[in-house]
Amino acid sequence: MMVRYASYLMAAILPLLLFRxxxxxxxxxxxxxxxxxxxxxxxxxxxxxxxxxxxYRSRQSPVGGMQVLTREADASILWRGFGWLxxxxxxxxxxxxxxxxxxxxxxxxxxxxxxxxxxxxALSAGLIVIAxxxxxxxxxxxxxxxxxxxxxxxxxxxAGHPAWDFVMTEVSLAEWGRAVALALVSxxxxxxxxxxxxxxxxxxxxxxxHERHQVATGKNNTLRASKYVLPIWGLQLVAGLAAxxxxxxxxxxxxxxxxxxxxxxxxAYLLHYAAEQFKVKFGLIISLVLTLLIGVVLAAALxxxxxxxxxxxxxxxxxxxxSVFAGWQMKISHLRKSLNFSNEGLYNLWRxxxxxxxxxxxxLAAVGWLSEWFS
Numbered sequence: 001m002m003v004r005y006a007s008y009l010m011a012a013i014l015p016l017l018l019f020r021x022x023x024x025x026x027x028x029x030x031x032x033x034x035x036x037x038x039x040x041x042x043x044x045x046x047x048x049x050x051x052x053x054x055x056y057r058s059r060q061s062p063v064g065g066m067q068v069l070t071r072e073a074d075a076s077i078l079w080r081g082f083g084w085l086x087x088x089x090x091x092x093x094x095x096x097x098x099x100x101x102x103x104x105x106x107x108x109x110x111x112x113x114x115x116x117x118x119x120x121x122a123l124s125a126g127l128i129v130i131a132x133x134x135x136x137x138x139x140x141x142x143x144x145x146x147x148x149x150x151x152x153x154x155x156x157x158x159a160g161h162p163a164w165d166f167v168m169t170e171v172s173l174a175e176w177g178r179a180v181a182l183a184l185v186s187x188x189x190x191x192x193x194x195x196x197x198x199x200x201x202x203x204x205x206x207x208x209x210h211e212r213h214q215v216a217t218g219k220n221n222t223l224r225a226s227k228y229v230l231p232i233w234g235l236q237l238v239a240g241l242a243a244x245x246x247x248x249x250x251x252x253x254x255x256x257x258x259x260x261x262x263x264x265x266x267x268a269y270l271l272h273y274a275a276e277q278f279k280v281k282f283g284l285i286i287s288l289v290l291t292l293l294i295g296v297v298l299a300a301a302l303x304x305x306x307x308x309x310x311x312x313x314x315x316x317x318x319x320x321x322x323s324v325f326a327g328w329q330m331k332i333s334h335l336r337k338s339l340n341f342s343n344e345g346l347y348n349l350w351r352x353x354x355x356x357x358x359x360x361x362x363x364l365a366a367v368g369w370l371s372e373w374f375s
Contacts, residue, residue: 006269007197009142011235013266015186016149017097019243021308022182028166032175033244039183043361045202045233046353047319048191050326052225053338055195062086062192063280065199075329086192087277087319091291092099092314093191094267095298096307098127101263103304108256124299127264132292134268135275145265148258155255157246177368180361181312187235190318194232195272226340312369320362325357
């Protein structure tokens, strides 16, 4: 039953989970947050619409759905790489979250007089294994993870936070790159997570014999994507603003422990999602082992700062693949029917955004990231 609400939980969780890695040194940079809001409108929102449209059209999870859609659009099988890359992005997010939390938990336990005597990479690898075991519970770990993360962050907020000094700074491509990356991870663009949760919710409803979703029978002419997309996007904005308020706070020991357990629960769902995608090709056992191996290698071999770079590159490439495929490869009539906007003008605005604005914004963001990395 919880799978029906997984999309909304993930919309609230992702900004809280990932904001700390992409916010500027000074959270009071007004221009950065204005750029983030712009990126949320012209990049993130069209991307979520694209995911839901492809989910409605394919009626399968991302890996299986891309096989259906490429055949339907008579497109190259190379586009199917989005499904695999999306699963990899989910594992990278889980590895980054656990790697960051493991550093915090060591400090928290030290405050309580407990010394683990483990290097950080070994602790991260062990926590990935625990998260993989929790992934067997599916979406059931999400509400627990959200509550525990929120409690841990509230501990930090009430323990004190830096004074906010809002100023305008010089706008640069590097700043735009951070804003776009933050918008992408805020909405999970490039992960296919909302595509998967929509498919899973529909499949669960069908299995239980509840509410015959029109999308499941192919009769989606009265189902509007906006009724699903806009609440998710609104939650992401609210969660992003909440994450802004707690940016720069230091979690007290007890708060760090609450946050860590919450991160484990959320990461478990991300690993569950990735394993479900790999299962389409490799079967259950191999998919679980493959997901575990990738997660352990990423968490143990790469420091958190490198994982951020891997996440930026992989999520950007996946999101670009999705936008170009939806905008240039899919048939216009198929997407128009799947999105079912209230009028043709809204559909045309979305099509302009997904075909032109999103790729252009992401290319400029890539230039900004490269300039920052090489400087």
